[in-house]
Amino acid sequence: MAADQRINTQGILRFSASRVLLLVTVLIGVVAGVLWRIQYPVASWLLIMTAVVSVLHSLWGMIVNIRKGHVGVDILAIVALMSTLAVHEYWAGWVVVLMVFSGEAIEDFAESKAQRNLEALVEAAPSVAHVQGQAPGQESSWNTVPVGEVNVGDTLLVKPGETIPVNGVLHSAQATLDMSMINGEPLPVDLYEGSKLSSGAINGASAIEMVATAKSSDSQYQKIIELVKSAQESRPAAVKTADLLAVPFTVVSLAIAFMAWGFSRDPMRFAEVLVIATPCPLLIAAPVAFMGGxxxxxxxxxxxxxxxxxxxxxxxxxxxxxxxxTLTQKKPRVDRIELSAWSQQRGVNPDQLLISAGMLEGYSSHILARGVETAALDLIHARQLPRPVVNDARETTGNGVRAKVADSIIAVGRLKFVDSTVTDGQIASEFPALASNEMVTYVSVDGHMAGRIILKDFPxxxxxxxxxxxxxxxxxxxxxxxxxxxxxxxxxxxxxxxxxxxxxxxxxxxxxxxxxxxxxxxxxxxxxxxxxxxxxxxxxxxxxxxxxxxxxxxxxxxxxxxxxxxxxxxxxxxxxxxxxxxxxxxxxxxxxxxxxxxxxxRQTRRIMLQAVFGGIIAAILCMIVAAFGAIPAVLGALIQELIDVVCILWALTAIIDRKITS
Missing domain, CATH: 3.40.50.1000 (HAD superfamily/HAD-like)
Incomplete structure (x- = not known):
């Protein structure tokens, strides 16, 4: 958890730094605006120093990005700032600075918003567990230990509202769990004794006991966290493509600026063009869109x-x-119950036969046992039927289970186990042939073949x-x-x-x-x-x-x-x-x-392309207009800021659930 906390702390510090820089820029603008008429030199130097700090900040950011292998267009902001200072357009420079720091603040906000679903998984990771221990001469007690010290086979106590610490099996009679953190299911899930529990689920209002079946490092929730960290640290190819597009965009922007300067012989045109050269759709919109997706x-x-x-x-x-x-339901499910002639003559109730067989299957480790047991429990709960008492249950591994239920001896399992006197020919004459996707378990009562339970692995x-x-x-x-x-x-x-x-x-x-x-x-x-x-x-x-x-x-x-x-x-x-x-x-x-x-x-990529190319096209069109002197530097800087905000906010919509269409 220490690493996770360190990651979150770095994110908070970065977000705070961008907000502070943005706030300072706004305050300097207010002060400079007040002093502009009465103390022009002071106001000018405030704006100049703001631009210089922003240039140094952008240079450092560009160096860091290059070291990480990310191509950027920070150079455009640097050249634009220097050009505004050269032609004494200090307010246009201030707007560009405002763009740089507000862009960073919006990026931080957008990424934190988009990553909220991922970080929620990490932050909810269980850190401790209550393990059953017993001191000499004392009753069993619960020791709170780091989750990494839980061993397979340990009995754990999970208090109300706590997170299941490791994968395990429910030892209590019943539990109600919130599974939303691991599978998005909004409604609580009711589980019964013997059910599998996944780390990351949240316990309901009653304390439960469970038996660990995996260590913390091997449990499902910890595996999810590993995937989340991997996803957070990666960069999609589309984002890399956007990075590479920064080079031609920079060349085009500088070409328009130099041509405007060359044809007009006015250096002001150079600054008026470059303050509109917006890098944010490339630097921010693409990664924000993919983080949102x-x-x-x-x-x-x-x-x-x-x-x-x-x-x-x-x-x-x-x-x-x-x-x-994958295409089927993983576990064979009861399809039907077929009664033998012996059962039909005695009016045996097929539901009661299923319930008796299901209670015995709770003592079995066979692959078909869970399907029969689940069908029996569902029937009991649906009809509020009494649960029969099972005595002296004994499993013969690989063959079946025999036990006393009420006044009868019930056997469930393979044909020869439940009734050794029945031949395959008799079964063929009494029951219809099985389909290729059907599985069967037989049931006998007091040594008489009572019927069979047919299971299928349904789609x-x-x-x-x-x-x-x-x-x-x-x-x-x-x-x-x-x-x-x-x-x-x-x-x-x-x-x-x-x-x-x-x-x-x-x-x-x-x-x-x-x-x-x-x-x-x-x-x-x-x-x-x-x-x-x-x-x-x-x-x-x-x-x-x-x-x-x-x-x-x-x-x-x-x-x-x-x-x-x-x-x-x-x-x-x-x-x-x-x-x-x-x-x-x-x-x-x-x-x-x-x-x-x-x-x-597909929706994420579509939004990313709209944000990136929408911003690029809008910027190039505005630069062409500015090249003819139709857009003053200050207005151009404001237009560029508007383009940036619209593109980034549009990219952020990638996190919004939309109608599921192609």
Missing amino acids: TGRLAKAGIVIKAQDILERLGEVSHVFFDKTG RDNAKDMIRRLDALGVSRVTMLTGDKSDSANIVANAVGIRDVRAELLPEEKVAAVEGARIEPSVEPGRAARLVMWLKGLIGINTEQNISMMVGDGVNDAPVLAASDIGVAMTDGSSTAASESAQVVIMNDDISMVPKGIIIS
Whole structure:
């Protein structure tokens, strides 16, 4: 946390310095205005010294930027100030100084506004945890320790209003958590014993106990913070392009100024042109727009590793999806219950059979157990049914669970475990055949086959709409990559609307499929994308149009996520592999964020281009008019200030949520 506090302190000091310089400039202007008639020499020297200080300040800033590898147009402000002093246009020089310091103040305000969503994540990071300890001869107590000292398996107490410190499992019967800091979900979420907890969630009104399943450094929230810091420190290619445009803009501005001076033989024209040469759209508007877009993504639960990714999101031409856990719901869900002839003869209630089986599955570690248990708990809560008491539950690993429920012995699991006397032929004659995407667990009562529970890994409810939206955005090349068999993959693909299915793939074959997308014909880019590509080509930047995106769960898709141009990992907070292998992490496990991220990228780039080129065009037109002597120096400086403010404020609108259209 010390590093985070240091970063925030630096930001506060920088913001305060820019405000102080702006305030001093305004005060000097007021004093000089009062003294202008009665003490002209004093007023003049005040304005001259203000201009000199600003020149030195701009020179230092230019040197710092060059050392960082950023090309700037500070030279224009320096030359403009010196020219106003040379022709004794002190008030025009003061306005230019006002522009320099107000531009810095607006930039600081804009960036702090845009980064608020990102910094909120960092500031809310948990720093301590209450760990259960027991002194000899005493009852267990809670020791408050730094979160870094929490070990896997520790029992933790989370007080009301505190942040879940590490990933874990809920030990209390129930908890209500605020997940908005990690997935943007505004409504509290109710969880029950055994549910997974993600670091960064905020506990509700009651204290809860949990068991840590990861150390602090491996927990989801800390991984998010690493991504946030990476994004804050990066610069997108579009911003670098804007930096490089500073060179031709400076040349054009100086050329207009010298020509105006040369044709008119009046040095005043040189100053009148340069005070309008506004650098702020290039220096400030581009980074502010992209920081705004980054903050808007974070607000939607999309965290990017670098701001370059924000620009490339809008250029995606081919999207690859993993099947299981990405297009499907990650966990098998109960589809139906099939009763045996024995159960039908005795009038067994299928809901009660599900509830009994679900209570037993709470003692199982099998992959299907959670789906049965969840369906049973949902039924109990929906109908307010009594929860049966389970006694003497024993799991046979890999086979099932047997226990006493009421006066009966219930067994849940594999066929031979629940009833060893039943043959596969008898099952085939009594129950219909399973589809390729169906899974089954059997239930017996007092040794008699009672029925079976059919589970499916269903497609996500919004997956089909998501594919439709991608197509509407012009991203028509969509492919499913999976290691599953073709018939199972095609069932999911047909349900969500994907036509290109590549099944039964090994990990290296998935990587080859994604890498092959780079040589496929590209889709036609939009107008903003074409303009950016033209500018990149003009200054020698690679304009490759084929951008591949791989969307997976971040656990077993690490190689293909890393191989794609943009790797997108979807997580509900339980997976930490996501931030290691992907450039984008969707924190709310919502697949609809894929097209939304593309839309935010395109909107951000559009706003950036409007701010940058709008400012450049307005400045050049005004410089041409000033070259004919139609705009006095003081008025020109005021016009330049107005252009700067409008461009920067327009760039700041990138953080505002807009109607989600292409």
